Amino acid sequence: MAVAADSPAPVTGAGTILRLIRDRRAATRTELMELTGLGRSTVSNRLDALLAHGLIVPAAGSASTGGRPPTKFDFNRRAALVLSADLGATHSRLALTDLEGEVLAERAREIAIAEGPEHVLTWLEGTFDDLIAEAGRDRSEICGVGVGVPGPVEFAQGAPVAPPIMPGWDGYPVGARLSDRFGAPALVDNDVNIMALGEYWARWREVEHLMYVKVGTGIGCGIVAGGRIHRGAQGAAGDIGHISVPESDEAACRCGNVGCLEAVAGGGAMAKRLTAMGIDAPNARAVVRLAREGRPEAVQLVRRAGRELGEVLAAAVNFFNPGVIVVGGDVADAHEQLFAGVREVVYQRSLPLATRSLRIVQGALGDRAGVIGAAVMVIEDVLAPAAVDLAVARRAAA
Ligand SMILES: [Zn+2]
Numbered sequence: 001m002a003v004a005a006d007s008p009a010p011v012t013g014a015g016t017i018l019r020l021i022r023d024r025r026a027a028t029r030t031e032l033m034e035l036t037g038l039g040r041s042t043v044s045n046r047l048d049a050l051l052a053h054g055l056i057v058p059a060a061g062s063a064s065t066g067g068r069p070p071t072k073f074d075f076n077r078r079a080a081l082v083l084s085a086d087l088g089a090t091h092s093r094l095a096l097t098d099l100e101g102e103v104l105a106e107r108a109r110e111i112a113i114a115e116g117p118e119h120v121l122t123w124l125e126g127t128f129d130d131l132i133a134e135a136g137r138d139r140s141e142i143c144g145v146g147v148g149v150p151g152p153v154e155f156a157q158g159a160p161v162a163p164p165i166m167p168g169w170d171g172y173p174v175g176a177r178l179s180d181r182f183g184a185p186a187l188v189d190n191d192v193n194i195m196a197l198g199e200y201w202a203r204w205r206e207v208e209h210l211m212y213v214k215v216g217t218g219i220g221c222g223i224v225a226g227g228r229i230h231r232g233a234q235g236a237a238g239d240i241g242h243i244s245v246p247e248s249d250e251a252a253c254r255c256g257n258v259g260c261l262e263a264v265a266g267g268g269a270m271a272k273r274l275t276a277m278g279i280d281a282p283n284a285r286a287v288v289r290l291a292r293e294g295r296p297e298a299v300q301l302v303r304r305a306g307r308e309l310g311e312v313l314a315a316a317v318n319f320f321n322p323g324v325i326v327v328g329g330d331v332a333d334a335h336e337q338l339f340a341g342v343r344e345v346v347y348q349r350s351l352p353l354a355t356r357s358l359r360i361v362q363g364a365l366g367d368r369a370g371v372i373g374a375a376v377m378v379i380e381d382v383l384a385p386a387a388v389d390l391a392v393a394r395r396a397a398a
Helices: 014-022 029-036 040-052 117-134 174-182 191-203 261-265 267-276 284-292 296-320 336-349 366-382 385-397
Strands: 056-058 073-075 081-087 091-097 103-110 142-149 186-190 210-215 219-225 324-328 359-362
Touching (some): 014 029, 014 040, 014 073, 029 040, 040 056, 040 385, 081 117, 081 191, 081 366, 091 117, 103 117, 103 366, 117 142, 117 174, 142 174, 142 191, 186 366, 191 210, 191 366, 210 296, 219 261, 219 296, 261 267, 267 284, 267 296, 284 296, 296 336, 324 336, 336 359
Parallel strands (some): 081 142, 142 186, 210 324, 324 359
Antiparallel strands (some): 210 219
């Protein structure tokens, strides 16, 4: 839901009241009055508007009796549905969620993004319809669509921009097409950004500043700053895979430079090195399997990749001061050696103040980080206080 920048929302409108209830900071009129400084009748008006929208419900055991209004309120997570998709290079996952990002139905499939937008989005639209039917719901309940793609995105346009591994997708209006199809706003972002948002939402909301590092075939990073995705001026923030690593033996990178982090520490780079040693390792997953089996060459490579990743992260930690670094992706999901290398270098190289309470952890959501994050992106947009205030005002004017 787009909100004009020049429409100042009252800081304590219905949207703010909803936020306090959603965050479980307040559930009763008295608590809301204390937190907002509003009078009882104003709080009651706001609550009535939210009740009329179905966005809140009387809390269990607090339904009105004998003409007395309910005393406690809960966020109504069932008020609407979200469609979300995490489109990967070769594997995609789709989900239907409620307004808390809980997955109600989902589907995963091997499908090549390189098949192009027509092929992939036709499948996606049909599968979204299947998920809605499977959950026994209706398309009219969809309040938004969120999609992550494996490449750079012009967020405001909802379109990929010169994505290296997505032929045919450059400038394709993914957001506009899905918005038309499902009659709801559609947001598109880079896959690592939505994974960062998913992990943040699931476990780290109190931390506020988080870096999510995906180590798969390549290496990417999503940044959550002050509870929001930091995309940068051109949507290129967090592209740590192409930061040069010192003493990295000049490995050639797909970006055209040499010595990039991804070219020495990515799963694809490690697979190439093992293959050059005469070991059968066609891809990142094979590297992980060999490392898990204790194959010394693979263990050494993964550990070294961890240290090289650590070099770049140590600098990022000094620069950004995150409260947590979440590491996910195929390679991270499988091997302790990577974490050992990352921790060793980050705690040794970063400034003590920046690492005093820094945690470096594995992702909690695994393969679902992307779909949950894409849903959260939509939920946070649709339920942003200003957006809720606008929806309430429109209803009142209608
Ligand atoms: Zn590069």
